[in-house]
Amino acid sequence: xxxxxxxxxxxxxxxxxxxxxxxxxxxxxxxxxxxxxxxxxxxxxxxxxxxxxxxxxxxxxxxxxxxxxxxxxxxxxxxxxxxxxxxxxxxxxxxxxxxxxxxxxxxxxxxxxxxxxxxxxxxxxxxxxxxxxxxxxxxxxxxxxxxxxxxxxxxxxxxxxxxxxxxxxxxxxxxxxxxxxxxxxxxxxxxxxxxxxxxxxxxxxxxxxxxxxxxxxxxxxxxxxxxxxxxxxxxxxxxxxxxxxxxxxxxxxxxxxxxxxxxxxxxxxxxx
Numbered sequence: 001x002x003x004x005x006x007x008x009x010x011x012x013x014x015x016x017x018x019x020x021x022x023x024x025x026x027x028x029x030x031x032x033x034x035x036x037x038x039x040x041x042x043x044x045x046x047x048x049x050x051x052x053x054x055x056x057x058x059x060x061x062x063x064x065x066x067x068x069x070x071x072x073x074x075x076x077x078x079x080x081x082x083x084x085x086x087x088x089x090x091x092x093x094x095x096x097x098x099x100x101x102x103x104x105x106x107x108x109x110x111x112x113x114x115x116x117x118x119x120x121x122x123x124x125x126x127x128x129x130x131x132x133x134x135x136x137x138x139x140x141x142x143x144x145x146x147x148x149x150x151x152x153x154x155x156x157x158x159x160x161x162x163x164x165x166x167x168x169x170x171x172x173x174x175x176x177x178x179x180x181x182x183x184x185x186x187x188x189x190x191x192x193x194x195x196x197x198x199x200x201x202x203x204x205x206x207x208x209x210x211x212x213x214x215x216x217x218x219x220x221x222x223x224x225x226x227x228x229x230x231x232x233x234x235x236x237x238x239x240x241x242x243x244x245x246x247x248x249x250x251x252x253x254x255x256x257x258x259x260x261x262x263x264x265x266x267x268x269x270x271x272x
Contacts, residue, residue, distance in 0.1 A: 004104070004244050005208055006090055006116035008128035014088065015045070021083050021143075023091045026122075027051035027099040029183075041132040043092065043125055047081045047140060051234070055102050064259035065183075065232035066102075068154075074110055075147040082140025083112070092118035092125070096206040098198065098235050105237035105252060109154070110147035117241060120207045152240075153251035155227050157260055160190055160253050165225030168196040168250075170239040171257065175231070178270030183231060186261040188268040190229065194221075195272075198235045201242035214246035222248060229253035229260075 006014070014020050024046040026034040038048040049055065054077040056066035069077075083089060089107055091100040097117045107115045118125065126132065160167060169176045169189050176195040181187035189195070200217065203209050209217070218226075226248055230236035233254040243250045260266050 004117060004241050005119040007119050008125045008130055011090055011118060011125070012128075012130065014090070019084070019087050021081060021087045021089045021140075022046035023049045023081060023089060023100075023103055024093070025049045025051065025055070025091050025100045025103045026093045026095075028095055037094070039135055041122075041134055042137075043122070044131060044133040045137065046092075046133075047137065049077075049081065049091075049103060051099055051102065055106055059258075061262035062259070064255040064262075066234055066254070066258075068106070068109075068233075068254045071110060071147055071149045074106065075145065078107070078110075078112075078145050078147060079143040080140075081143065083143040083145040085145055087112075087143070087145070088114040088116070090116050090118055092121050094122040096202045096238075097121060097208070097241065098238050101238035101241045102234045105152065105240055109152040110149060111151045112145065112147070117208075120205060123206060153249070155251045155253050157253070157255055157263065157266065160227065160229065160260070161266070163192070163225075163227055165227065166221040167193040167253075168221070168226065168228045168239060169193040169257075170196060170198040170228055170230040170236045172197050172199070175257075177272055178268075181261075184258050184261040186268050188261075188270040189257070190260055191267050191269040193229070193269075196228075196239065198230065198238045198242075201238060208242060208245055211245050211247075214242050218243055218246050218248055226250040227253055229256040232256050232258045
């Protein structure tokens with residue numbers, strides 16, 4: 001658990017010691033006001049990170065709504081956030097880590113070993129009497145971090161189509177079953193995928209469930225390789241993080257349903 005998450009108390013202690021780079025990754029589908037939320041109140045010293053422009057390449061039907069960014073562009077962004085070689089990085093949002101997990105996954109994939117998600121996010125921080133700052137922060141001194149891709153497993157659409165392990169669909173159950181589809185061109189799921197909604201990774205307070213609970217949740221997925229997708233590869237990263245807390249390594253399908261459903265050659269399944 002310590003390799004994935006950090007509690008508000010642990011973060012406060014860490015901030016008084018070694019260099020920690022804090023990243024505010026507030027983003028939610030349909031809410032374009034992350035920058036304003038940051039200005040209204042953030043953890044002191046945090047840098048705002050934009051999901052759409054810094055943690056993803058431009059969207060396209062062929063690649064999906066949040067393709068992986070080019071590694072050189074990601075490195076440029078990380079340096080602009082002030083990330084230096086050897087820094088510990090903590091990412092947070094206000095939605096249980098649903099957006100912050102994308103930054104956690106990307107930076108781990110790009111070779112930064114010590115990246116943690118603030119468990120409970122900004123609400124957990126304030127509930128633990130953590131201070132907030134408003135307005136802008138001074139621009140951080142540019143970092144010198146060097147990033148390389150491939151440090152976490154990834155699959156593409158062809159691999160998802162022939163996956164012989166467990167393929168988890170992290171979207172809400174009604175989208176998996178094809179009852180509704182508010183965003184992408186076709187409703188349903190990848191044939192053979194199992195519904196495992198990301199929201200069930202969290203407790204009532206928006207924190208990750210305890211490792212024992214997550215191990216119990218994913219107990220049926222330990223014998224074979226696991227891969228995860230969602231709508232656009234964002235909340236699937238949260239599922240990868242929850243699986244990691246449970247001690248299970250999982251691959252991410254970044255294109256996810258937004259890529260799969262735009263390809264008429266890909267079959268679609270519906271129902272439970």
